[in-house]
Amino acid sequence: GIQVEQSPPDLILQEGANSTLRCNFSDSVNNLQWFHQNPWGQLINLFYIPSGTKQNGRLSATTVATERYSLLYISSSQTTDSGVYFCAVRAAAGNKLTFGGGTRVLVKP
Amino acid sequence: DAGVIQSPRHEVTEMGQEVTLRCKPISGHDYLFWYRQTMMRGLELLIYFNNNVPIDDSGMPEDRFSAKMPNASFSTLKIQPSEPRDSAVYFCASSLQELVTQYFGPGTRLLVL
Numbered sequence: 386g387i388q389v390e391q392s393p394p395d396l397i398l399q400e401g402a403n404s405t406l407r408c409n410f411s412d413s414v415n416n417l418q419w420f421h422q423n424p425w426g427q428l429i430n431l432f433y434i435p436s437g438t439k440q441n442g443r444l445s446a447t448t449v450a451t452e453r454y455s456l457l458y459i460s461s462s463q464t465t466d467s468g469v470y471f472c473a474v475r476a477a478a479g480n481k482l483t484f485g486g487g488t489r490v491l492v493k494p
Numbered sequence: 495d496a497g498v499i500q501s502p503r504h505e506v507t508e509m510g511q512e513v514t515l516r517c518k519p520i521s522g523h524d525y526l527f528w529y530r531q532t533m534m535r536g537l538e539l540l541i542y543f544n545n546n547v548p549i550d551d552s553g554m555p556e557d558r559f560s561a562k563m564p565n566a567s568f569s570t571l572k573i574q575p576s577e578p579r580d581s582a583v584y585f586c587a588s589s590l591q592e593l594v595t596q597y598f599g600p601g602t603r604l605l606v607l
Binding site for chain 2: 486
């Protein structure tokens with residue numbers, strides 16, 4: 386099945402810093418989503434972005450489908466951005482949504 | 495709107511028992527998703543429904559798991575018989591359409607002894 390790798394596995398930021406999270410996948414996809422899980426376990430669906438670029442406040446995402454990667458940008462990070470960010474993809478030839486292992490982010494005040 | 499409601503929030507049961515998890519989606523949402531999260535396997539999409547009809551159950555681990563959506567405001571995920579490896583947090587989510595923002599419930603933390 387499709388492989389999804391996220392990097393870095395862990396990230397420590399000072400409040401106000403910018404950062405980039407990466408999601409690599411091993412096959413063509415027709416669905417790619419980014420999720421955030423806060424330290425209390427609550428999941429939030431951030432973006433549906435199988436290609437192109439989207440922005441939502443301080444967060445933006447870009448997927449380059451032809452090169453099989455997606456990037457999540459966090460600008461002017463805040464402590465509330467802490468948690469784990471997951472990338473999930475569905476292969477164009479498949480029907481199962483596969484999650485990456487996540488990037489754990491800690492934003493220090 | 496109260497958001498996606500899941501019950502129970504916590505469940506402790508013994509191996510071999512039947513477990514039923516419940517979900518009430520946001521009113522008007524046509525899609526409902528069940529996810530499972532464990533330390534070993536991470537996040538997994540188990541099954542999702544559109545207008546109460548199961549669309550993709552390829553993530554359901556085995557026959558011990560079953561999910562139903564008898565109406566637009568209620569879904570169940572049942573495990574029978576339960577096993578210790580089923581211990582996980584089970585999330586339910588709903589959305590207006592398939593490929594737009596999903597809204598998650600708080601999860602049900604299941605422990606099978």
